[in-house]
Amino acid sequence: MPEELSLRSERATDRTVMKKRGSGFWSEVKGIFWLLLAVLGFHSFIAKPFYIPSESMLPGLEVGDRLVVSKFAYGWSFVSPTIPNPAAIVRDLLLHEPQDSWTVQFPFSKGRIFGHIPVRGDVVIVTPPGTNSDYIKRVIGLPGDTLAVRGGTVYLNAKPVQRGALHYENLPIDSNATCDPDQYPGARLRLPGGTNVCHLPIVTETLPNGRRYDTVELGYSQGDNYGPVKIPANHVFLMGDNRDRSADSRFPLGGFDRGLGGPVPWENLGGRAEFITFSLDGDATWNPLTWWGSLRSGRAGTSLHPVVAK
Numbered sequence: 001m002p003e004e005l006s007l008r009s010e011r012a013t014d015r016t017v018m019k020k021r022g023s024g025f026w027s028e029v030k031g032i033f034w035l036l037l038a039v040l041g042f043h044s045f046i047a048k049p050f051y052i053p054s055e056s057m058l059p060g061l062e063v064g065d066r067l068v069v070s071k072f073a074y075g076w077s078f079v080s081p082t083i084p085n086p087a088a089i090v091r092d093l094l095l096h097e098p099q100d101s102w103t104v105q106f107p108f109s110k111g112r113i114f115g116h117i118p119v120r121g122d123v124v125i126v127t128p129p130g131t132n133s134d135y136i137k138r139v140i141g142l143p144g145d146t147l148a149v150r151g152g153t154v155y156l157n158a159k160p161v162q163r164g165a166l167h168y169e170n171l172p173i174d175s176n177a178t179c180d181p182d183q184y185p186g187a188r189l190r191l192p193g194g195t196n197v198c199h200l201p202i203v204t205e206t207l208p209n210g211r212r213y214d215t216v217e218l219g220y221s222q223g224d225n226y227g228p229v230k231i232p233a234n235h236v237f238l239m240g241d242n243r244d245r246s247a248d249s250r251f252p253l254g255g256f257d258r259g260l261g262g263p264v265p266w267e268n269l270g271g272r273a274e275f276i277t278f279s280l281d282g283d284a285t286w287n288p289l290t291w292w293g294s295l296r297s298g299r300a301g302t303s304l305h306p307v308v309a310k
């Protein structure tokens with residue numbers, strides 16, 4: 001009898017242990033679920049990170065820059081929620097099939113919650129109509145404006161946007177900023193100290209509200225003459241700062257141009273770029289010991305809000 005009682009006690013103890021283990025497992029799963037939900041909620045409604053994949057916003061933004069984008073700056077629309085797409089993630093990471101986005105896009109829905117129009121000069125994230133990718137551009141034209149480009153000069157309501165004198169800026173060359181000779185002919189320069197730089201021609205633009213920023217001026221390009229076009233209500237006209245190397249509102253949607261197809265509905269704005277968190281030169285590998293050495297100095301904390309001319 002004592003042996004039978006002992007066996008029953010051991011079995012009961014085993015069941016209790018198994019029950020606790022099962023409870024602990026599901027507690028972990030629920031904890032991860034709520035953490036993931038909190039992160040996605042923060043990304044959808046407060047702020048999210050953004051990686052600069054192209055040179056369309058040179059000289060201010062370089063490939064490899066990481067930014068913070070505020071999602072609430074203009075209210076929320078159908079592009080605001082961040083919903084992961086597991087199939088796209090698997091194709092990109094495991095099958096090495098590059099994807100435009102790792103998220104699922106909701107169908108277009110008119111209007112914004114607590115929405116308001118951006119300030120001219122804001123740097124914004126935009127999802128081109130009918131696509132699932134994110135671009136980063138600058139707001140140049142607002143609803144009601146008549147916008148045109150003549151010889152590379154932007155005209156707003158028949159008045160030319162103020163352009164400063166041509167000057168040059170040297171950007172360091174690295175694995176993320178190669179200064180491709182096909183894109184920037186003759187721009188590669190070796191300084192006396194032996195440093196290789198990209199010697200880019202710069203023109204500072206000042207918008208009617210006094211906000212100013214630098215643009216790259218490479219000479220004639222296809223987008224140097226455009227319009228005029230009247231910007232409809234609740235639409236904005238977006239352009240890249242690297243004017244001769246930017247697919248923006250001046251160019252058709254899709255195809256070779258991969259532009260924005262003219263003024264963009266404000267519903268397609270995903271948020272406002274706030275500041276650079278850090279920047280990588282592209283030399284890092286899978287080894288975490290290489291990450292620190294790949295950081296570009298002096299870029300962390302850089303504000304992306306244009307300065308206002310005095």
